[in-house]
Amino acid sequence: MPGVEPTNGLRRVAATRYVTPFREGGSLPGLVEADDLGMYVLKFRGAGQGVKALVAEVVVGELARRLGFRVPELVLVDLDPELGRSEPDQEVQELLKASGGWNLGLDYLPGSFDYNPVVREPSADLAARLLWLDALTLNVDRSWRNPNTLLWHRELWLIDHGASLYFHHSWRPERFPAAGYRFDAADHLMMPFAGPLAEVDAELAARVTPELVREVLALVPDAWLAADEAFGTPEAVRDAYERFFAARLAGPRTWVDELEAARAARV
Incomplete structure (x- = not known):
């Protein structure tokens, strides 16, 4: 693919205040205020999961948005390490200092809470679609x-896709992930509620076109992709992700x- 501008489609903001850490996540995301007066859940490039978790957040989150799921707006957040100078928690201070430059922010949904399908059961169609998306990615x-997943204003919102596309943490051109990568859905949130997958698969697979995949990959900053030592250039990395989706579909x-066999066995 030709070179792509690093912020093609994602807004840029600058963090002006670090508010508080979220202790639930393994990567220690934090709540920040930005110069647009918005509040964002910040995913740090200096976290242990590294920049590839941010790549997965963008690729899968924006793909989900284009397939009709609700996803908080993703923005690129410029972080000045000096914001960590007055932070009393040493772990947070070190994380801020290690994450200067562009990080990923998700629009903060105040008053949202973890979605529980037992309390608010999803439709069979929605459950099947989300199961399909997570299996694809x-x-x-x-x-x-x-x-x-969060419940906000009585609607389901998807968050935290950094664990997706896990193969890219150890991929190599000569050992590229196969189309037959298995996905264990036994413990998936939506498995007990999903309807038949045949129609969902036909519809969604047709919508994930090569053009759509390229559009989503264009949103990932070149600097994040350039850090991938397996393929060398941002263009080569984007090509590799394209080949993965083409093979998967x-x-x-x-x-x-x-x-479908796993779903039918539960019915």
């Missing part, structure tokens, strides 16, 4: 224990058959 982090999609 290999999102291993949407379970009963860690739903990574090529027929026959055995992973969809496996999902």
Whole structure:
């Protein structure tokens, strides 16, 4: 692919105040205020999961948005390490100092809380669609224990996609992830509620076109992709992600058959 501007489509803001950490996440995200007066949940490039978790957040979050799911706005947040100077928690202070430059922010949804399908049961169609999306993107982090979905204004919102596309943490050109990557959905949040997958698969697979994938990949900053040592250049990394999605969506999609078999076994 040709080179892509690093912020093609994602707004840029600058963090002006660090408010508080969120202790629930393994990467210690924090709430920040920005120069647009907005509040954002900040995912740090200096966290242990590294910049590839931010890449996954953008790719999967923006793909989900284009498939009709509700996802908080994603923005690029310029962080001045000096914001950590007055932070009393040493762990947070070190994280802020290690994360200077562009980080990822998710629009803060005040008053939202973890979604519980037992309290508000999803439709069979919505459950099937979310199950399909997570299987496509290999999102291993949407379970009963860690739903990574919020209820806000009585609607379901998707968050925290950093654990998706897990293969990119150890990929190599000569050992590229196969279309048949298995996805264990036994503990997935939506498995007990999902309807049949055949129609959902036909519709969503047709919508994830190469053009749509390129559009989403264009949102990832070049600097984040340039850090990938396996492929060398941002263009090569984008090409690799394109090949993954093309292989994943090529027929026959055995992973969809496996999902449907697992779903039908629970009915």
